[in-house]
Amino acid sequence: xxxxxxxxxxxxxxxxxxxxxxxxxxxxxxxxxxxxxxxxxxxxxxxxxxxxxxxxxxxxxxxxxxxxxxxxxxxxxxxxxxxxxxxxxxxxxxxxxxxxxxxxxxxxxxxxxxxxxxxxxxxxxxxxxxxxxxxxxxxxxxxxxxxxxxxxxxxxxxxxxxxxxxxxxxxxxxxxxxxxxxxxxxxxxxxxxxxxxxxx
Amino acid sequence: xxxxxxxxxxxxxxxxxxxxxxxxxxxxxxxxxxxxxxxxxxxxxxxxxxxxxxxxxxxxxxxxxxxxxxxxxxxxxxxxxxxxxxxxxxxxxxxxxxxxxxxxxxxxxxxxxxxxxxxxxxxxxxxxxxxxxxxxxxxxxxxxxxxxxxxxxxxxxxxxxxxxxxxxxxxxxxxxxxxxxxxxxxxxxxxxxxxxxxxxxxxxxx
Numbered sequence: 001x002x003x004x005x006x007x008x009x010x011x012x013x014x015x016x017x018x019x020x021x022x023x024x025x026x027x028x029x030x031x032x033x034x035x036x037x038x039x040x041x042x043x044x045x046x047x048x049x050x051x052x053x054x055x056x057x058x059x060x061x062x063x064x065x066x067x068x069x070x071x072x073x074x075x076x077x078x079x080x081x082x083x084x085x086x087x088x089x090x091x092x093x094x095x096x097x098x099x100x101x102x103x104x105x106x107x108x109x110x111x112x113x114x115x116x117x118x119x120x121x122x123x124x125x126x127x128x129x130x131x132x133x134x135x136x137x138x139x140x141x142x143x144x145x146x147x148x149x150x151x152x153x154x155x156x157x158x159x160x161x162x163x164x165x166x167x168x169x170x171x172x173x174x175x176x177x178x179x180x181x182x183x184x185x186x187x188x189x190x191x192x193x194x195x196x197x198x199x200x
Numbered sequence: 201x202x203x204x205x206x207x208x209x210x211x212x213x214x215x216x217x218x219x220x221x222x223x224x225x226x227x228x229x230x231x232x233x234x235x236x237x238x239x240x241x242x243x244x245x246x247x248x249x250x251x252x253x254x255x256x257x258x259x260x261x262x263x264x265x266x267x268x269x270x271x272x273x274x275x276x277x278x279x280x281x282x283x284x285x286x287x288x289x290x291x292x293x294x295x296x297x298x299x300x301x302x303x304x305x306x307x308x309x310x311x312x313x314x315x316x317x318x319x320x321x322x323x324x325x326x327x328x329x330x331x332x333x334x335x336x337x338x339x340x341x342x343x344x345x346x347x348x349x350x351x352x353x354x355x356x357x358x359x360x361x362x363x364x365x366x367x368x369x370x371x372x373x374x375x376x377x378x379x380x381x382x383x384x385x386x387x388x389x390x391x392x393x394x395x396x397x398x399x400x401x402x403x404x405x406x
Contacts, residue, residue: 060367063369065368066367066369068330069370119359125359128358152376155350155357199242199317199321199385200242200243200246200259200321200323
C-alpha cells in the first residue's frame with residue numbers, strides 16, 4: 001500500500017510555485033464571488049503561486065456544459081487577478097534532471113488506474129493521467145522551483161502520488177487532494193464558515 | 201362476504217392492497233416532485249425533533265405559512281410525527297425508502313433520504329438546479345448512483361461521469377454537488393453506509 005497523497009499545506013510557503021489545477025477544482029470553488037474561490041485566490045497570492053490550467057482542462061471548461069455552468073468566467077477572472085494562468089500541454093520528452101519523461105509519467109498513471117479499477121487502459125479518462133505530466137513539464141521549463149497537482153479525485157491523486165514517489169520528482173512535485181486543500185484554504189483565509197450552501 | 205376488486209388487489213393475484221405501502225410511495229413521489237416538501241422533510245429529518253419556529257429560521261426564502269402548511273401535510277404521513285405533548289409541538293421524521301422497479305420487477309433505483317436531500321439542495325444550489333433544468337430527475341438519479349460508485353472506490357470520478365454519458369464539466373460538477381450532500385447526510389441516512397463501503401478496502405470519502 002502506497003503512502004496517501006500529500007496532506008493539505010501547513011502554510012502558504014509550503015505550496016509549490018506552479019500548481020496544475022484540475023477541472024474538478026475549478027468547478028468546486030464556485031463563481032468569483034464565492035467564498036472558496038476568494039479563499040483560493042488569496043492563498044495563491046500569498047504563496048506567490050500560480051494555478052496552472054492546461055489545455056485538457058481548458059477544453060472541459062470551455063465545452064458546451066462548462067459554458068452552460070458559466071465556468072469560463074472563473075478562469076478569466078483568475079487570470080485577471082493574476083493567480084491563474086493557462087499553460088501549454090507537455091511535450092512527450094519533457095524531463096527534469098534524471099526523472100522519468102512526462103509521457104512516461106502519464107502512461108504509468110494510466111496503468112496504475114487501470115489496474116486499480118481492473119479495466120482496460122483506454123477506459124481510464126485521459127485528463128487524470130495528463131495532469132502529472134504537465135507538472136513535469138512545468139518543472140522542466142525552469143520557471144518553477146517546485147510544482148504540484150491539485151485534483152478533487154482521490155483515486156487519480158493516489159495514482160499520481162504513487163507513480164511519482166521514489167523518482168527524481170519526489171519532493172519536487174506535490175499531489176494535493178482537492179477537498180482538504182480547499183477546506184484548508186478557506187480556514188486559512190479566515191472565512192466564517194467553510195460549509196457549502198446547505199442542503200435545505 | 202365477497203371481496204371487492206380493490207380488496208383483492210390491483211395486481212390481479214388476489215393479494216389485498218397494502219395501503220400503507222401505496223401511501224408511502226405517494227409521499228416519496230411528492231418529495232421528488234415538490235422541492236418545498238423535500239426541503240421541509242430534510243430539515244426535520246436532519247435536525248428533528250424540531251419546533252416549527254426553528255424550521256422557519258433554518259429554511260430561507262419560504263414563508264411561515266408555507267412551512268406550516270407543509271409540516272401539516274407531512275405530519276399526515278407515517279414519515280413525520282408530531283409530538284403534541286410538548287408545547288410548542290416538535291416534529292420528527294423517519295427515513296424514507298422506496299424502490300423504483302422496471303417492468304420486469306427489478307429494482308432500478310432506490311430512493312433514500314440522501315436522494316431526497318439532493319432534490320432539496322436543488323433549491324439552494326444553483327448547479328443542481330441547472331442540472332435539473334437541463335436534464336430529468338432520472339438523469340440526476342444516474343448521477344447520484346455514479347457518485348456513490350466513485351465514493352465507494354469502484355471507479356474514478358471521470359470514469360463514472362463517462363459511464364453515465366455526461367460531458368466532463370457537467371458530470372464533475374454534479375458528482376461534486378452530490379458528494380457534498382452525501383457528506384452532510386452520513387450521520388442521518390441509515391441506508392448510506394452500505395452503499396459507501398469501499399469495495400477495495402480503503403476508507404470512503406474524497
